[in-house]
Amino acid sequence: MSDVKTEKLGFEAEVSKLLHMMVHSVYSDREIFLRELISNASDACDKLRYEGLSDDSLLAGDTDFGIAITVDPAAKTIQVSDNGIGMNRDDLVANLGTIARSGTAGFMDKLTGDAKTDVQLIGQFGVGFYSVFMVADSVVVKTRRAGDADAWAWESTGEGEYTISGAEKDTRGTEITLHLKEDAAEFLEQHRLRQIVTTYSDHIAVPITLAIKGGEEADADPKVVNEGSAIWTRAKSDITEEQYTEFYRHAGHAFDDPALTLHYKAEGMQEYTVLLFVPTTRPVDLFDPARKSRVKLYVKRVFITDDTTDMLPGWLRFMRGVIDSQDLPLNISREMLQNNPTLNRMSKAITKRVVSELEKLATKDTEKFLKIWETFGPVLKEGIYEDFERRDLLLKLARFKTTADDDWVTLADYVERMKDKQSTIYYVTGPDEATTRRSPQLEGFKSRGVEVLLLSDPVDEFWLQVVQDFDGKPFKSITRGSSDLKDLDSDKKDASDDTVKEGDLTTLTTVMKEVLGDKVKDVRASDRLTETAACLVADDDAMDMHLERILKAHNQLDQIAAKVLEVNPDHPLMKVLTEKAKETGAVQSLEDIILLVFDQAKILEGETLDDPTAFAKRLSTAMAKGLAA
Numbered sequence: 001m002s003d004v005k006t007e008k009l010g011f012e013a014e015v016s017k018l019l020h021m022m023v024h025s026v027y028s029d030r031e032i033f034l035r036e037l038i039s040n041a042s043d044a045c046d047k048l049r050y051e052g053l054s055d056d057s058l059l060a061g062d063t064d065f066g067i068a069i070t071v072d073p074a075a076k077t078i079q080v081s082d083n084g085i086g087m088n089r090d091d092l093v094a095n096l097g098t099i100a101r102s103g104t105a106g107f108m109d110k111l112t113g114d115a116k117t118d119v120q121l122i123g124q125f126g127v128g129f130y131s132v133f134m135v136a137d138s139v140v141v142k143t144r145r146a147g148d149a150d151a152w153a154w155e156s157t158g159e160g161e162y163t164i165s166g167a168e169k170d171t172r173g174t175e176i177t178l179h180l181k182e183d184a185a186e187f188l189e190q191h192r193l194r195q196i197v198t199t200y201s202d203h204i205a206v207p208i209t210l211a212i213k214g215g216e217e218a219d220a221d222p223k224v225v226n227e228g229s230a231i232w233t234r235a236k237s238d239i240t241e242e243q244y245t246e247f248y249r250h251a252g253h254a255f256d257d258p259a260l261t262l263h264y265k266a267e268g269m270q271e272y273t274v275l276l277f278v279p280t281t282r283p284v285d286l287f288d289p290a291r292k293s294r295v296k297l298y299v300k301r302v303f304i305t306d307d308t309t310d311m312l313p314g315w316l317r318f319m320r321g322v323i324d325s326q327d328l329p330l331n332i333s334r335e336m337l338q339n340n341p342t343l344n345r346m347s348k349a350i351t352k353r354v355v356s357e358l359e360k361l362a363t364k365d366t367e368k369f370l371k372i373w374e375t376f377g378p379v380l381k382e383g384i385y386e387d388f389e390r391r392d393l394l395l396k397l398a399r400f401k402t403t404a405d406d407d408w409v410t411l412a413d414y415v416e417r418m419k420d421k422q423s424t425i426y427y428v429t430g431p432d433e434a435t436t437r438r439s440p441q442l443e444g445f446k447s448r449g450v451e452v453l454l455l456s457d458p459v460d461e462f463w464l465q466v467v468q469d470f471d472g473k474p475f476k477s478i479t480r481g482s483s484d485l486k487d488l489d490s491d492k493k494d495a496s497d498d499t500v501k502e503g504d505l506t507t508l509t510t511v512m513k514e515v516l517g518d519k520v521k522d523v524r525a526s527d528r529l530t531e532t533a534a535c536l537v538a539d540d541d542a543m544d545m546h547l548e549r550i551l552k553a554h555n556q557l558d559q560i561a562a563k564v565l566e567v568n569p570d571h572p573l574m575k576v577l578t579e580k581a582k583e584t585g586a587v588q589s590l591e592d593i594i595l596l597v598f599d600q601a602k603i604l605e606g607e608t609l610d611d612p613t614a615f616a617k618r619l620s621t622a623m624a625k626g627l628a629a
């Protein structure tokens with residue numbers, strides 16, 4: 001085997017970038033390299049334990065999984081070895097030459113080159129194996145896949161290239177040797193290594209041993225340095241917050257702290273243990289369709305998979321941790337898990353529990369809950385759309401921004417604050433909160449003190465299609481259909497001299513319709529405007545404007561429907577126009593102004609103009625005339 005020629009290969013561009021940062025060590029917590037190696041070694045043992053269930057020849061009689069750390073102070077090396085699954089040549093190239101994680105490209109684009117900002121980003125993304133180059137100037141990975149006769153050596157100094165060659169290795173598994181940098185001598189010290197293992201890896205369920213070869217601290221006899229039992233099997237009272245955090249980081253491949261920890265054992269009809277976490281930060285790939293689940297399924301403490309979408313619903317995809325079932329058969333294959341009734345029942349019960357824990361948190365620690373909502377609300381709201389069974393629960397849990405103030409409110413809060421004659425929950429949708437707050441269509445609602453929900457997550461447009469009402473109160477967009485604001489006015493305004501007469505207004509809207517032709521669906525007087533001269537709204541039976549824009553942007557809609565132009569009869573411009581519209585030849589003389597009014601309304605909606613040059617020309621002419629008058 002060792003006569004296989006040495007191949008030189010280049011790292012993928014992304015890896016090179018990451019390695020550059022590692023080699024120049026911008027990360028302050030260099031010690032995490034050991035956590036990463038132990039975490040990978042433990043995953044490798046889990047994988048083999050699982051594969052061994054269906055093919056025990058892979059285990060070759062050796063079922064005592066373990067991770068060994070061996071230090072050689074004289075050679076300045078530290079070695080981490082495991083008897084897990086190991087890697088063949090192709091695995092090596094795929095795993096230690098690329099970053100296979102989804103969201104990588106997007107993440108790399110965010111790197112600024114500024115060490116401080118990038119370190120924070122890396123803290124969220126994680127660097128895994130590549131972190132070894134923070135402490136080592138050369139690394140050798142010797143590995144043999146379980147069941148294979150051939151072993152391989154991977155070597156690199158972390159600078160652009162690595163080599164792969166055939167190697168001698170008697171046993172399966174992986175052995176990673178780090179030649180430490182001059183300034184990394186602390187990692188040769190026994191107490192330092194013990195402290196790192198206890199801090200980060202105590203929860204690892206396979207024994208981790210430490211041995212020191214030679215030197216003052218010589219201790220060649222490997223000593224177990226971790227607790228070694230699966231953390232979720234221990235009593236809650238025996239686990240510290242730090243231990244939970246470290247386990248969360250290992251199991252979820254996470255780098256932040258958990259925002260919420262959920263640890264319980266279900267007994268009765270079904271028996272299982274749950275240790276789940278809500279992260280603090282949004283994973284970079286949260287909205288990436290290729291995102292993998294980060295919840296690991298165990299059966300009687302044997303790792304089965306972290307790659308099943310059936311464990312928790314998609315709208316809980318930000319959760320991380322483990323679920324350990326007593327009821328599923330140990331030899332269950334990943335394929336058999338799909339639509340498995342036991343798993344489905346478990347998933348339902350766990351989902352219910354997660355929602356009820358979030359509900360509890362919302363009353364017990366509102367601030368903490370709101371942080372979670374701010375981070376994951378847009379994902380949880382997908383459940384309102386997708387999950388008929390949980391719809392009502394999630395609607396109750398959901399928090400919204402409104403025109404009333406800056407706080408988050410529940411729909412129940414909204415309903416309680418509704419005006420006497422108000423029977424509808426009003427909302428406006430837009431690309432972000434600031435834009436929705438600026439919507440001209442809000443004016444009439446604000447002036448009447450009617451609260452409006454400000455919805456700016458893309459998912460809002462979708463759940464609103466399927467939810468009819470909350471507490472018997474229907475939802476209504478303020479940018480679609482005719483407004484029923486007049487019904488809310490307690491004292492109807494008297495027709496004063498100041499108000500444009502209805503007949504005159506009809507003359508104006510008729511002229512406007514003639515000028516605008518099929519650019520508009522209709523032109524009508526508005527009661528939702530108080531300051532702005534005109535705005536666009538979608539027709540009653542048409543799609544809401546923001547939804548239309550979302551679909552158009554995703555190429556799911558060819559044609560944008562013509563809108564209704566609503567004019568504010570109390571606006572000075574409309575008053576003048578109403579008078580001018582009565583004159584003969586108004587269609588020609590008012591054409592430019594009417595087109596300007598229409599384009600303005602489009603700009604207010606954030607739409608692009610069909611002909612910006614013509615708009616600019618008309619505006620300049622109108623301004624020149626205005627100044628000359």
Ligand SMILES: Nc1ncnc2c1ncn2[C@@H]1O[C@H](COP(=O)(O)OP(=O)(O)OP(=O)(O)O)[C@@H](O)[C@H]1O
Pocket residue numbers: 036040041044082084085086087095096126127128129130174253254
């Ligand atoms: N000791 C090992 N035994 C077998 N495979 C390993 C070992 N160490 C690493 N690998 C393989 O290399 C891959 C890359 O490891 P790396 O630590 O960079 O990322 P990761 O563990 O997948 O993700 P994360 O960065 O979140 O830890 C692993 O997914 C695994 O397939």
